[in-house]
Amino acid sequence: MRTIGLSANGRVVGEHHPRAKLTFAKVEEMRHLRNEHGLTFKALGEHFGVSGRTAWQIVRGKTWAVEVVATKQQATEQDKARVLELRAQRLGPASIARAMGVTRHSVSRLTTGIPRPPKTHCKHGHPLSGDNLLIRHDGYRECKQCRSAGSRAAYERRKAARLAGEGTLRTVAINDAGLRIGEDHQNAKYTNGEIEMVLSLRDEGKSYGEIGRLVEMPKSTVRDIIKGRRRCQYPADFKTIKE
Numbered sequence: 001m002r003t004i005g006l007s008a009n010g011r012v013v014g015e016h017h018p019r020a021k022l023t024f025a026k027v028e029e030m031r032h033l034r035n036e037h038g039l040t041f042k043a044l045g046e047h048f049g050v051s052g053r054t055a056w057q058i059v060r061g062k063t064w065a066v067e068v069v070a071t072k073q074q075a076t077e078q079d080k081a082r083v084l085e086l087r088a089q090r091l092g093p094a095s096i097a098r099a100m101g102v103t104r105h106s107v108s109r110l111t112t113g114i115p116r117p118p119k120t121h122c123k124h125g126h127p128l129s130g131d132n133l134l135i136r137h138d139g140y141r142e143c144k145q146c147r148s149a150g151s152r153a154a155y156e157r158r159k160a161a162r163l164a165g166e167g168t169l170r171t172v173a174i175n176d177a178g179l180r181i182g183e184d185h186q187n188a189k190y191t192n193g194e195i196e197m198v199l200s201l202r203d204e205g206k207s208y209g210e211i212g213r214l215v216e217m218p219k220s221t222v223r224d225i226i227k228g229r230r231r232c233q234y235p236a237d238f239k240t241i242k243e
């Protein structure tokens with residue numbers, strides 16, 4: 001990082017200006033040579049590689065006269081190279097900033113739009129390649145070993161909870177295939193009582209729409225229940241589950 005001088009209106013001034021031909025030190029020396037030793041402007045120009053007119057402007061304070069009132073840090077080519085090098089090592093902006101002793105903001109100014117290279121290993125050090133690499137539907141890359149370890153851990157937790165006697169017992173209706181039916185089904189929205197209500201309102205001659213309004217159910221659901229497309233199974237058996 002190098003320090004850049006700024007004028008009161010925030011402009012880069014003096015030797016920090018990208019097109020500056022001189023430095024603050026040279027300007028000071030030029031003024032000294034003129035004021036203390038009486039060199040001509042022509043001689044000054046020749047000595048510093050500028051025109052006599054430029055030398056005159058500088059000495060008279062027509063140019064190189066803006067006061068530096070603030071500074072800012074600017075990244076050098078070396079800084080940029082270092083940031084990209086750390087980036088290639090998969091360091092995040094915070095770690096790069098810490099390693100270089102600069103702000104996170106300066107790091108992101110240099111890395112915006114440059115993707116971090118993909119991980120080669122998971123956080124547990126398993127390779128993210130070959131047989132161990134799992135690419136999910138959403139494109140996310142996962143470690144197969146860690147994933148199955150995770151599933152196993154979840155299974156063990158459920159098992160431990162079961163053995164510890166957590167959860168309550170409940171008797172549910174099941175069909176021939178052993179699947180839960182009616183209001184006992186995992187996704188059931190309506191109680192068996194509501195289904196009975198639909199059927200008896202239909203027996204009274206009410207329309208699908210009227211029944212739907214009374215039971216607060218979409219008309220299509222009322223129709224499916226009455227036509228026997230939904231909630232039409234009879235329990236083949238019952239089983240006790242823990243939940």
Ligand SMILES: [Zn+2]
Nearest residue numbers: 122126143146
């Ligand atoms: Zn892993």
